[in-house]
Amino acid sequence: MAASQVQPSSTQRQCPAHAPAGHPAVPAPKVGVVLANLGTPDATNYWSMRRYLSEFLSDKRVVDYPSWKWQPLLQLIILTRRPFKSGEAYRSIWNNEKDESPLLTITREQTLKLAEAFRQRHGDRVLVDFCMRYGNPSTQSVLHRLQAEGCERILFFPLYPQYASPTTATANDQAFRALMKLKWQPAIRTVPAYFEHPSYLEALASSVREAYAAADSPPEVLVASYHGVPKRFLLEGDPYHCQCQKTTRLLRERLGWSEGTIQTAFQSQFGPEEWVGPQTVDHVAELARQGRKHIAVVSPAFASDCVETLEEINEEIRDSFLAAGGERFTYVPCLNERDDHIAALLAIAENELAGWL
Structure with a gap:
């Protein structure tokens, strides 16, 4: 399956209620839940790190200096050296078995476990997936795929217990930018800070x-x-x-x-x-x-x-x-894929899905 598609597609197509004869079949309506994490480079080499760091450090939510001042400094000085240091740091923790960062491995496992928890409680009405603000799988690719699979409502869940502009806000910004490219937008809700839950x-x-x-x-x-x-x-x-x-x-x-x-x-x-x-x-x-x-x-x-x-x-x-x-x-360690953490994410998500399920 694709890196972003943690659940095999089970989209069933049917004619809408009250459709005239000959109407094409469409995906059955579903609710999507998207876990959004910060991001990860695709590899630890110089150019992979440079692409990732350039996207990350060009985000105005992260570094809000004027572009005319910041971009020359970033592209000509910082990104000539920092990818080497960051690549070394990533290599020290890299998941060599899967050839990916631990963040990607853990976020995928969280998503799989949350998807199973939703399946047990709501059957196949909910599709759960994850995206990254920077790097892959991109926010746009995941939201567009869920919409194509019949998700008429999507809960966007930034995995940040405390709200911050450079984390929660920029994740939400990216989701809204992705919606701007859809002719038929799904309804969307975002999960607020949950540090008090x-x-x-x-x-x-x-x-x-x-x-x-x-x-x-x-x-x-x-x-x-x-x-x-x-x-x-x-x-x-x-x-x-x-x-x-x-x-x-x-x-x-x-x-x-x-x-x-x-x-x-x-x-x-x-x-x-x-x-x-x-x-x-x-x-x-x-x-x-x-x-x-x-x-x-x-x-x-x-x-x-x-x-x-x-x-x-x-x-x-x-x-x-x-x-x-x-x-x-x-x-x-972080809460990662602990069962009590998944139970907490499920409780938070179900609260925000009130009226949709």
């Missing part, structure tokens, strides 16, 4: 409990590391920073822990302007200098493990903590 919080808390139970000793501090954004975004009204802080508090309350046992930090700073902080890579080193010997790091903003978690956190940030005097570092 009880099922999501319980799955997140369970993942922490399991990681702590498996550790040889209890970590002294849990760092909740979120992808950073420029501080300017917060001042311009983006709710991401506030929702991250609230996620940490809700997780702590769900675990029943006292204040100070979970700390919030932000990773992946890029560019010269001030970003929200503290920066995770510096914060964990400071914890080590304060005498903390064992810490854990969890990534509540990522629904799937990816280069930012498997390479940046579990390699770069781990090394920063150990180099500063720390002794033991526990990484709490």
Whole structure:
């Protein structure tokens, strides 16, 4: 099957109700659910990385500098060097068996499991698929295919628990751009931020409990590391920073822990302007200098493990903590294809599908 088509096509064609004799058969009406993730390069070589990074860093939601200023810098300087470094990072975590990034592997598995959960509850009325904002499978190809298979209503589900302009908004933008190219648009709904949903919080808390139970000793501090954004975004009204802080508090309350046992930090700073902080890579080193010997790091903003978690956190940030005097570092994996995570995604999706199913 195609990379984006995680369910074999079961489209049955029939004449519409009240159709005159001789009317051509059309696909039976269905509801589509599309999980949207950030994206992935097709390979780790220079040109694959350059294509991916060019698309990603040319997105005005990600870098909103004027094009006349940003594009020459991006195309002539940044993209001559950065693909080598990014390719090296991806190679350290690449799924060599499937020859793809872990993000693609995990997102496909999440989609398959969610599709089965929908099938058990709603039969063949719902088609579930996934797309990537950058790279393949593209948002346009998936939405157009679902529409061709009879999905007259589509729920678009960005896999970002907290809303941010460079993640949720740009995913939705791409979906709407795809609809602009259709003569017959399906009705579409988008899933809002779900960081407060009880099922999501319980799955997140369970993942922490399991990681702590498996550790040889209890970590002294849990760092909740979120992808950073420029501080300017917060001042311009983006709710991401506030929702991250609230996620940490809700997780702590769900675990029943006292204040100070979970700390919030932000990773992946890029560019010269001030970003929200503290920066995770510096914060964990400071914890080590304060005498903390064992810490854990969890990534509540990522629904799937990816280069930012498997390479940046579990390699770069781990090394920063150990180099500063720390002794033991526990990484709490993302929720990925955990059964309780799939159950949470199902509950969130069904809530947003009210009146459609």
